[in-house]
Amino acid sequence: MKVEVYKIPQNSPDDLSQLDALIQSGKIDPYKFVAILGKTEGNGCVNDFTRGFAVQTLKTYIQDKANLEVAQRIVYVMSGGTEGVLSPHLNIFTRDDRKEPQHWGLVIGISRTRDFLPTEIGTLEMVQEVAKGVEAAIADAELNKSDVHFVQIKCPLISSTQLQDKSQVKASNSYQSMAYSRGASALGVAVALGEVAYEQLTATDICANYSLYSRVASTSAGVELRNCEILVLGNSPHSTSNFVIGHSVMQHALDREAICQAIENTNQPIERVVNIFAKAEADPSGFILGRRHTMLDDSDINHTRMARSVVGAVTASVVQDPMVYVSGGSEHQGPPGGGPVVAIAQIIEHKS
Numbered sequence: 556m557k558v559e560v561y562k563i564p565q566n567s568p569d570d571l572s573q574l575d576a577l578i579q580s581g582k583i584d585p586y587k588f589v590a591i592l593g594k595t596e597g598n599g600c601v602n603d604f605t606r607g608f609a610v611q612t613l614k615t616y617i618q619d620k621a622n623l624e625v626a627q628r629i630v631y632v633m634s635g636g637t638e639g640v641l642s643p644h645l646n647i648f649t650r651d652d653r654k655e656p657q658h659w660g661l662v663i664g665i666s667r668t669r670d671f672l673p674t675e676i677g678t679l680e681m682v683q684e685v686a687k688g689v690e691a692a693i694a695d696a697e698l699n700k701s702d703v704h705f706v707q708i709k710c711p712l713i714s715s716t717q718l719q720d721k722s723q724v725k726a727s728n729s730y731q732s733m734a735y736s737r738g739a740s741a742l743g744v745a746v747a748l749g750e751v752a753y754e755q756l757t758a759t760d761i762c763a764n765y766s767l768y769s770r771v772a773s774t775s776a777g778v779e780l781r782n783c784e785i786l787v788l789g790n791s792p793h794s795t796s797n798f799v800i801g802h803s804v805m806q807h808a809l810d811r812e813a814i815c816q817a818i819e820n821t822n823q824p825i826e827r828v829v830n831i832f833a834k835a836e837a838d839p840s841g842f843i844l845g846r847r848h849t850m851l852d853d854s855d856i857n858h859t860r861m862a863r864s865v866v867g868a869v870t871a872s873v874v875q876d877p878m879v880y881v882s883g884g885s886e887h888q889g890p891p892g893g894g895p896v897v898a899i900a901q902i903i904e905h906k907s
């Protein structure tokens with residue numbers, strides 16, 4: 556499996572000019588697209604329509620450049636919110652299964668769950684379904700679970716019109732439903748990878764018992780879909796890719812050493828870091844490194860937006876590039892106040 560990764564800047568959620576230039580030049584084949592991860596410049600909250608706008612623009616464009624089947628099979632994950640120095644961009648993943656000399660490198664797998672009812676979001680039923688989807692994506696990548704470094708999921712939320720009978724859903728409002736959806740999806744990853752035993756989980760653990768978490772899950776909720784779209788990345792000896800992936804876990808929002816460790820954990824001589832993918836969260840304890848923070852007390856700006864800004868700045872400072880992928884809300888994704896961080900790099904030479 557040959558996986559290629561392209562990071563492409565955008566001037567707006569519907570700006571595909573640089574992607575189009577790469578396709579027109581023949582550098583990217585749209586028929587090989589398998590997943591697209593993007594940072595859009597909305598607020599990252601319930602009413603962030605830049606995510607759906609970006610996805611619809613991409614689908615229409617790819618259908619024109621390839622066909623409807625290709626446009627529909629791609630996993631689209633748009634993460635809203637480019638606060639601070641974060642720069643809007645797309646990460647394009649292509650996959651070619653033709654036979655070439657194999658070596659240790661990047662592989663990719665995708666899957667989708669069924670649609671969820673509003674009453675299932677943030678529940679053990681959602682955990683189970685996501686776990687099945689993650690296992691399917693791992694199988695698609697032909698990966699060993701121990702070699703999985705990143706599981707990215709786009710999951711649904713509960714809109715206000717679906718909250719009429721609040722006795723039937725876990726969340727009391729749409730914004731809170733994003734957290735429940737992210738949390739249940741992350742626990743689904745943890746169950747699939749054996750990080751958490753499903754038998755030990757209870758319904759009250761979701762978004763409450765944060766000692767339970769995945770070290771590789773990154774989940775992002777949005778109004779633009781009803782199911783979960785799942786992307787799994789890892790390293791395999793059966794790869795023919797010139798890219799490799801590594802991960803670590805940030806213990807807090809200022810943990811730059813974890814970012815450096817994720818790069819080191821690629822365990823290959825690398826030519827360049829293509830991108831960093833990180834989760835961001837306002838520590839629920841109200842403290843960072845023993846100092847009080849006020850992100851959870853601000854009624855004007857959502858705490859997920861503040862956390863993205865902080866982690867985005869720390870991440871960009873390490874790689875000296877503001878075009879990094881930082882997603883807010885890390886419920887059950889790494890320890891409280893922290894989150895998984897992933898590095899994808901291009902290798903210099905193949906390690907035998």
